[in-house]
Amino acid sequence: MNYDHLANQDPEVFKVVLEEEKRQNEEMELIASENYVSPAVREAMATVLTNKYSEGYPGKRYYGGNQFIDDVENIARERAKKLFSAEHVNVQPLSGSPANAAVYFAFLEPGDKVLGLKLDHGGHLSHGHPVNFSGMLYNFIQYEVDIKSGRIDMDEVANIARREKPKMIVAGYSAYSREIEWEKFKEIADEVGAYTFADIAHTAGLIAARLLNNPVPIFDVVSTTTHKTLRGPRGAIIMCKKEYASQIDKAVFPGMQGGPHDHITAAKAVAFGEALTQDFKNYAAQIIKNARTLAEELMNLGYKIISDGTDNHLMVVDLTNKGISGREAEEILDKIGISASRSTIPGDPRPPFNPSGIRLGTPAITTRGMKEDEIKKIAVWIDTAINNKDNPQKLSQLKEEVKEMCKAFPIP
Numbered sequence: 001m002n003y004d005h006l007a008n009q010d011p012e013v014f015k016v017v018l019e020e021e022k023r024q025n026e027e028m029e030l031i032a033s034e035n036y037v038s039p040a041v042r043e044a045m046a047t048v049l050t051n052k053y054s055e056g057y058p059g060k061r062y063y064g065g066n067q068f069i070d071d072v073e074n075i076a077r078e079r080a081k082k083l084f085s086a087e088h089v090n091v092q093p094l095s096g097s098p099a100n101a102a103v104y105f106a107f108l109e110p111g112d113k114v115l116g117l118k119l120d121h122g123g124h125l126s127h128g129h130p131v132n133f134s135g136m137l138y139n140f141i142q143y144e145v146d147i148k149s150g151r152i153d154m155d156e157v158a159n160i161a162r163r164e165k166p167k168m169i170v171a172g173y174s175a176y177s178r179e180i181e182w183e184k185f186k187e188i189a190d191e192v193g194a195y196t197f198a199d200i201a202h203t204a205g206l207i208a209a210r211l212l213n214n215p216v217p218i219f220d221v222v223s224t225t226t227h228k229t230l231r232g233p234r235g236a237i238i239m240c241k242k243e244y245a246s247q248i249d250k251a252v253f254p255g256m257q258g259g260p261h262d263h264i265t266a267a268k269a270v271a272f273g274e275a276l277t278q279d280f281k282n283y284a285a286q287i288i289k290n291a292r293t294l295a296e297e298l299m300n301l302g303y304k305i306i307s308d309g310t311d312n313h314l315m316v317v318d319l320t321n322k323g324i325s326g327r328e329a330e331e332i333l334d335k336i337g338i339s340a341s342r343s344t345i346p347g348d349p350r351p352p353f354n355p356s357g358i359r360l361g362t363p364a365i366t367t368r369g370m371k372e373d374e375i376k377k378i379a380v381w382i383d384t385a386i387n388n389k390d391n392p393q394k395l396s397q398l399k400e401e402v403k404e405m406c407k408a409f410p411i412p
């Protein structure tokens with residue numbers, strides 16, 4: 001992109017941007033929630049649409065001059081509807097957590113009972129963790145994965161639902177590598193009279209490509225971020241059945257938010273347009289192939305993967321048998337230019353700040369064009385770094401190798 005004005009006017013900020021750009025170019029991103037947007041998505045974010053106020057919705061704004069903003073919001077809505085087979089879409093949520101806040105606000109009263117997956121079992125803070133607004137405002141009951149299989153035990157979910165009679169059941173996670181049984185969740189919810197809410201923040205791109213089951217036709221309401229596997233700008237959308245359209249729209253505005261970020265709406269529209277193409281479907285298929293290869297290679301090297309593999313873009317590695325914590329592994333990988341995020345494992349005996357595992361994901365490196373051959377090398381680098389954590393010479397040699405590969409696969 002052209003940074004002429006920024007470079008001339010504000011060298012202090014420009015320097016930071018360049019440093020971060022260099023870091024992204026030379027280092028390898030295995031953080032499962034990150035990705036690289038296309039130049040077209042970046043350009044859309046840097047347009048004059050950022051100057052506009054447009055509280056309200058297309059055709060019903062509280063400010064003048066919104067004829068073109070209406071167009072862009074309608075394009076984004078229509079593309080998202082097509083992408084996920086949604087009856088109604090709200091494209092204004094500013095990010096994943098605010099979107100979830102709007103969903104709860106639309107369906108629940110403070111104190112209502114909700115079922116969500118526990119954070120250290122792969123859930124998200126906004127699914128009822130005590131330090132999050134969700135856990136403070138609502139009465140969350142947490143379900144867990146089966147410790148042995150690493151998978152959600154649907155019989156257990158049914159038992160808890162029958163006992164607790166929640167008003168809403170939340171499914172869709174941040175650190176869960178297996179297909180989710182949406183139909184079964186829906187059956188359980190119908191039996192106990194609960195709303196169904198899917199948060200597909202992580203897997204949206206894979207669902208849009210129809211490589212994972214789509215909850216949108218099954219569930220009452222579905223939220224997703226737009227910046228993870230979907231590869232759009234930072235932001236979120238909410239999809240729902242027609243009958244809930246007006247309560248969702250009211251919850252987003254005026255309930256939770258003021259004016260939408262119209263430049264981001266434009267970038268969402270561009271990203272949805274990209275996600276509708278065959279190229280994106282091929283990309284999403286390669287994400288999964290790469291994740292499976294990484295899981296297999298690591299298992300061959302003696303690593304324990306929660307649930308013994310993956311159906312999607314991520315995996316949680318239990319490092320207990322390697323005598324190293326997740327935080328240590330994160331720090332060692334940082335030394336060789338690989339970014340990963342520490343992660344709890346189900347039933348983790350260690351504290352969340354220094355848990356037993358790391359979470360690895362392939363969306364970003366797949367965007368760079370890396371395939372199975374590169375993944376095999378990456379698995380060996382990870383293992384070699386962990387085995388040579390006290391050998392600075394070895395680590396700096398690995399860092400050079402990582403950098404070499406990154407240079408061969410430039411960011412779009």
Ligand SMILES: *Cc1c(COP(=O)(O)O)cnc(C)c1O
Pocket residue numbers: 033095096097098100123124126172173174199200201202225235
């Ligand atoms: C990432 C994530 C979110 C939150 O998104 P932010 O944009 O960071 O607020 C919500 N739910 C799930 C399941 C996520 O993985």
